Amino acid sequence: MSDTDTSGLSSLESGLIPSSPPGFKSGFVGIVGRPNVGKSTLMNQLIGQKIAITSPIAQTTRNRLRGILTTPEAQIIFVDTPGIHKPQHQLGEVLVKNAQVAIRSVDVLLFVVDGSVPAGKGDAFIAELASHCEGPVLLGINKVDQQPADFQAIDQSYADMAQEHGWDWVKFSALSGDGLEQLQQRLIDHLEPGPYYYPPDLVTDQPERFIMGELIREQILLLTRKEVPHSTAIAIDLVEEQPTITRILATIYVERPSQKGILIGKGGTMLKAIGSAARQQIQKLIAGKVYLELFVKVQPKWRQSRSQLAELGYRVEE
Template identity: 65%
Template sequence: MADVPTNAVPTGELDGIERTLNLSAAPEADLTYGIPVAPPGFKSGFVGLIGRPNVGKSTLLNALVGQKIAITSPVAQTTRNRLQGILSLPEAQIIWVDTPGIHKPHHRLGEILVHNAQMAIAAVDGILFVVDGSAPAGRGDAFIAERIPAHSPCIIVCNKSDLAPADAQTRQAHLESYQALRPAAPVIWVSALDPGSLDPLLKATIELLPGGPYYYPPDLVTDQPERFIMGELIREQVLLHTREEVPHSVAVNIDQVEETPNLTRILATLSVERDSQKGILIGRRGEMLKQIGQAARLQIQKLILGRVYLELFVKVRPHWRRSERTLGDLGYRAET
């Protein structure tokens, strides 16, 4: 199977905003890459999603593109790699850049994640500062707000509006606590679990963008290859099935993908730091690894729209999160 970006599936409409390309608006196309010529007045650009860990950035990204491309879990710092989600509309192409949650790092992996998130902040055309609207601003939010360049167009996105206080006075106090961090930025309430709430955010984001071309073919929803998404879907199930220290200590590597007309065979290795973590992942008589594999297989089948055979192996790599060489082998590198 070639490492090509994941193709989009039909996404329908989102509260009046058509989420498929109107090809009649851009009749000319680059036949080599499938990239249309943008019509007059077309807007495009890169928009970073930043915020504390666990404010719902990845869930919001999936909702914005209309398809699952980023893994989610209750575990903090789920996102490790910068992931771009692509939304092509008749009037604009938005490239959403999901970043790892900015936090105080405790090892080299954490340093790389925070560094890459800060690099993304500096490189985008606009920023969605995603916060947890169900609680007031805290020190972590202030820490991130200080790192948003003063000149960067910014929207404060109060996510989890479905969990926000019903009391209007308390809700207003939460809003004002976030407004104080970036006084000139508009505040928009959304729930990543309710696609119908995203229409105002999409319209406000388009207003931030400069005029520009299509950067990607309009049928793509992410710039990441299928192998990357497969590995993330496996890691998601590790996060959902294990607790304690295991989720943060696991890396997934796709070793082999063999595709036939009727079946895709995938071999993957889960790397952990200690023998005790290996025992937890495998479980009694292999039951935990079996559950993780079965759940991941179902998710990958949805991704590739075909039958999957998934075989998982567990390997101990002591202190891999602190080893520059091992991090590089596993795909974690500081961006320049």
């Protein structure tokens, strides 16, 4: 694939988007919720392929990432949004505004909550935002595999929230897959009849370069944890396809020299570990061998600058 292609392209390359059969449904489903409730894991599970990064660290999703699920009866375009939280910097403000835009622009809203703990103030805040969605809202209670034995009070806190707003609700585990068939069917039930928006075998509308950058960032989050949490951005500088291997050059931007030192590690060990793990994930994405070379550069306070955010691909969506 060229660097302008997207993942899963066979029918897009030939330009074939079939006519939908009678009774076919389609639409855009926004996935919203607090940080770290499992939104990205859920979307990856539903579409059957990893396109969104997952991490035990909160607030890892930065872009409105679209995942596409096509079944014989429907096409669901999932819009995974950043976790809604109180912004601490310009980047945070951009991310939360983009999540709020998603609430207003989708056909169905899936409000995901953490079923291992009772509803809290953060959930109540998002519930108020979700109540302004013009379309149906489905409350999704995730992490049922992590619920305590006396989960009834937890479920009741969310059932009360759903009843207050007149929402349907469903329980599931994005990690184990339990309840996802029921969730999928509930979402299809809420959709209106419509066409194929994308070719049936496409799983995302994001460029491969974007997914590559996210896979690199995921490994930074997993391997450095709290040392370099959210102050990294990835720029894919070169994707060069050769007969037997794809060469990728990427730059990791950080805000402080100390963070650069952590990412490189003693004798370059950390950067080598990040590159090795990311390369394995990218090889799965493109189904071929990859040579990945990473560079680290300091860009002071990039999260506070609208111009630098825009250069790195973070813009407020309309």
